[in-house]
Amino acid sequence: MKIVSAIKRVPDEIQLRLQTRFPEAAFIFCHGMGEAKYYLEEADVFITYGEDLDREKIQSAKKLKWIMVLSAGMDLMPFDEIAKRDILVTNVRGIHAQPMAEYAISMLLQVSRKAKTLIQQEQKAEWSRRPVMNEISGRTMVLLGTGAIQQEVARLAKAFQIKTIGVSKSGKKKPHFDQTFPVQQLDLVLPLGDFVVATLPSTPGTRYLLEEKHFKEMPKRAIFLNMGRGDLVSSEVILNAVRQKEISHAVLDVFEEEPLPEDHPLWREENVTVTPHLSGISPHYVPRGFDLFEKNLSVFISGDGELRNIIDPKRGY
Template sequence: MRIYFTFEPRPDLRDPLVAEFPHVDFIFETGLSIDELQRADVLVTYGEDLNNENMNYATNLKWIFVASAGIEKMPAQAIMERNILVSNVRGIHKTPMAESMLAHILAIKRALPWIYEQQKKSEWSKKAKQSELRDSTALILGLGAIGSEVGRLLQAFGVTTIGCNRSGKEAAYMDNMVCFDQLMEALPKADIVISVLPKTDETTHLLKLEHFKVMKSNAIFMNFGRGNLVEEDTLNQAIQAGEFGYAVLDVFEQEPLAADHPLWSLPNVIVSPHISSHSSRYVERSLEIFKPSLEKWLRGEKDLDNVMDLSRGY
């Protein structure tokens, strides 16, 4: 059994992994090598180094473990044609991403960006426009591990949570539920609108200008899912027209965001360069998911955790 990592875990994470599975040949490299890809039975990757061309060399590959939640950059058709099983680290992002979202919300509510600017100017002023998070209402689009975790944290702050998914089916830490078709009725109630939706055909440009027009004028809009949720021209138009109060954006239709893009300079926009999931414990948590699946795989089992359906995109 030859397992090829296209990234190198820290020694304190790598060495225990090798010791725990002494009969496995582990190869650790930074970046993808065609020679190693040809020999690998299992590939462990962040999912951005595979393409249709190099998949032609993956003749022995039977399982791809993706140390990421999204697979939109992977050659899905080529993988499906070869009947390669794919699993990922779904759920790993819930702690850092929920903390990132909560940090941004509290920063806006308690006027921290303004306070930091005053400090730079050495200006003593008490004119901060501060408000409270308690008794707010949050509408959360996408109710997997991340959406449920941010719902749990917000409820602890006294926030009413409305969950939104395709079916409207009940989800953890949501006080009320709506489906996509009910967004126009739910958006006017929300002080905070958070999207953690995956990239699918159904979520592409789900939000249109009419949706932003019914939001509260002081609402906070946060996109931490995928940039396909809304066309950037539409989003920019809604912000410029003052349809809502603040935007916190971790994802964009085109990444990286161009240096001359107007979103960089708008005073009520926070650009987070797709880093809300980053954490010093990221690889540690990935391996906590990988190891039990590897044990199953070595026993000949295929019911691994987080097996993905590439035809659906998640």
């Protein structure tokens, strides 16, 4: 069995561990698709970020039985061709949960506890205990989305004795949520949110879901945090809400246009914190992705156990 990886810079220890554990497989670790494409023809298994595959490459990979996508978004995958060939596709859904949950808690602490003010004081060597560091403990969080990422956000929030209220399409109960509601009840839930945290993907149902009235419904002390997709709400609406003091702060990791243009007013708004879409980035990303791959490979070879994160190529998720 030939296993070809197009993932750049796979640490030596991971390569060695896989080769040792699966002697029946021949691993070819390539530095990106530019190199990997020469080995596709012989590949039984292909490991990729999923952005570099097209119909022709799938056709050339005549023996391909399994594509392991080291990513969660798969917008660029040629699923029609993959479905035709009945190739197994798995991905690393859930791998972003840990860094994104840390991002959310970290940013809520940063804003609540006045980190920017304290850092400014430090730069001026100013000893002042006036800034009021609000605690996040004991507050209420409204989470838009109740999937793997938000379950991890909610789990950490619960450690801080934060009340967690989830909003999803179905409103189905999920682990670490005190309450969950269907999106139709959004108007009833938003007034409770000291923190409103969004991780929603971009779908016809979520695009510009949040409008002016929703920010009016949030408490004036609310911190809004979006680390899902930028088209959940227009910059215009966020800027107005912050300027009108309908909410106290917005933390934004995603934007309608990325990179956020240098002259965009969001950069300079006092009560907006901008980060460059990095909530999901983690130095542990590749090791965690290969951990998942290793578990799946063991099932794939032995036939024992259940493969994780199987993607239905007809639906694309």
